[in-house]
Amino acid sequence: MALAYDYKDVHFLPTAQRNGDPVCALFRMGVTMAFAKDEEVYGQDEEADLIYRVLEGGVRTTRVMADGRRQIGDFYLAGDIFGLETGPRHRFSAEAVRDSVILVVKASILRSAGGELERLGWEATRRELERAQEHVLLLGRKTACERVASFLKDLSDKCGGVPVVDLPMGRQDIADYLGLTIETVSRMLSQLQSGRIVSFCATRQFRVVNAEALARLADQAQ
C-alpha cells in the first residue's frame, strides 16, 4: 500500500530542480507517497484531480484492451510530471514500474491558478502531446529494430551523458511501449549488442557504444 510521507521530502529532488523552479514551488504544496512495484497510482476512468511528480523510481501509463492486449503510453522517471495528460477522467492507468516515491498535488491548483501556473500546465500538456506524436511515428512507421534503437537512444539522451544507462522497466514493459512482443525486443537488443551499437553490462544496464549508428537507426525521421 502507498505510504504518505512528509512534504519536506521534496529534498529528494536534484538541486537543479529546486531553485527558482515554479513547478517545484507548486509541488511544495504536495504530499510524498511511496508505491511498490506494479502498484497502481491511478486507474483508468478514475477522476483526474491530482497531478504527480516522480521523485524516485519510474511510472508507466497503460491501456488494456478487453482481450488483454496492453499498450504503454509513456514512462516517467525522476523529475517527470504525469497525470495531467487528460480531461476530467484518466484514459490510461498509471503504475509504478518498480518501487517508487511520488509527489502528489491537487490539479485544481494548476487549472484555476491562471497566469504562470496555468501556462505551465498547458506547456506540460504540449510536451506530452509532442511525445505522443513521436510515439505515433514510431509505432506507425518504424521497424522493430528502429523502435528498440529509438527507445534506447531516448533513454540515453534523457539521462544526459551518463556512461551507463539503466532501464527501470522490464522487457515486457518495453515491448508494450514499442508495440512489439517481449521476444522481439529481446532479439533486437541482442542484435544491437552483437552489432557493437550498445553493450549490456547487466540485464537492465547498458552503455551506448556507437552513438552515431544508434542515432541513424533511431532518427530516420527528420
Add this chain to the structure above:
Amino acid sequence: MALAYDYKDVHFLPTAQRNGDPVCALFRMGVTMAFAKDEEVYGQDEEADLIYRVLEGGVRTTRVMADGRRQIGDFYLAGDIFGLETGPRHRFSAEAVRDSVILVVKASILRSAGGELERLGWEATRRELERAQEHVLLLGRKTACERVASFLKDLSDKCGGVPVVDLPMGRQDIADYLGLTIETVSRMLSQLQSGRIVSFCATRQFRVVNAEALARLADQAQ
C-alpha cells in the same frame, strides 16, 4: 496558390458553431484562405505562429522520414481546429487532402490572452493529446482489420448520424494514418464490406450496415 478571402467568409460555418462560441469569436479576427488539394498549409519545422480552422474540405498533418516513409498524425474536417498542437515550431506539416477553405488567426492572440481564451487553447491541446493517445493504442496493438474499422467508426461517429459518410481522403492517406499499406487498407475495406459491416456506394462513400459489429471490431479497448 492559396488565395486570401475576406474575413466575412466566417459565415461558411454551420449556424450551431457561430452563436455564443468563443472559438468562433476568436476566428472572427482571422482571414479565410483557399488551398488546393495537396497544397501545404504549413511545413515541418516552420514557425508555429498561426492557428487554423477548417471551413470546407479537409487537412492532414504528416511527418515524412528520410527514406520517404510517411505517417499522418491526424485529419481535420469542417469545424476542426489545428496547428496549435506544438511548441514554437511545427513538428508535422499540414496539407489539404482536397480543395479546402481554411480560417487563419494569429496564435499569439491565444497564448497571451489569458483567461478564457488561454484555457481554450489548453483544452484544444488536451483534445489533441487524447486523440494522439487513441492513435498510439491503435498503432501499437490493433490488427489491420481493427484499425480500418476504428477509422470508419470514428469518421461515422464524427459525422453524427448521417446515413452516408464520405471519405474526404484517398486510400493512401488512410494507409499512412493507420500505419498500413494502401493494399492492406483496400483489402480490409473489401473484407468489411463482404462481411456486411459497411457498404460502399462509391469509392469514397460508405454507410454503416452493422454498427454493432463495427463497434466490436473497433473498440476492443475499454
Add this chain to the structure above:
DNA sequence: CGCTTTATTGAGGGCGGTCAAAGAGCGTGG
C-alpha cells in the same frame, strides 16, 4: 541453494508487405 520470475534463443507460422497486373473513376478533347 532451490524456487520463482524474467530474459534469451530457436523453430515454425501467419499477418501484413511487396510486386505486379487488371479494373474503376474521371477529366480532357475529339
Add this chain to the structure above:
DNA sequence: CCACGCTCTTTGACCGCCCTCAATAAAGCG
C-alpha cells in the same frame, strides 16, 4: 457522347518481418 489517358483502387501471388509456441538460461529472492 464516346474515346483516350491518367490516376486511384482493387485483387492476386508470393515473401518476409514479427508473432507464437516452446525450451533453456539467467536473475532475483527467500
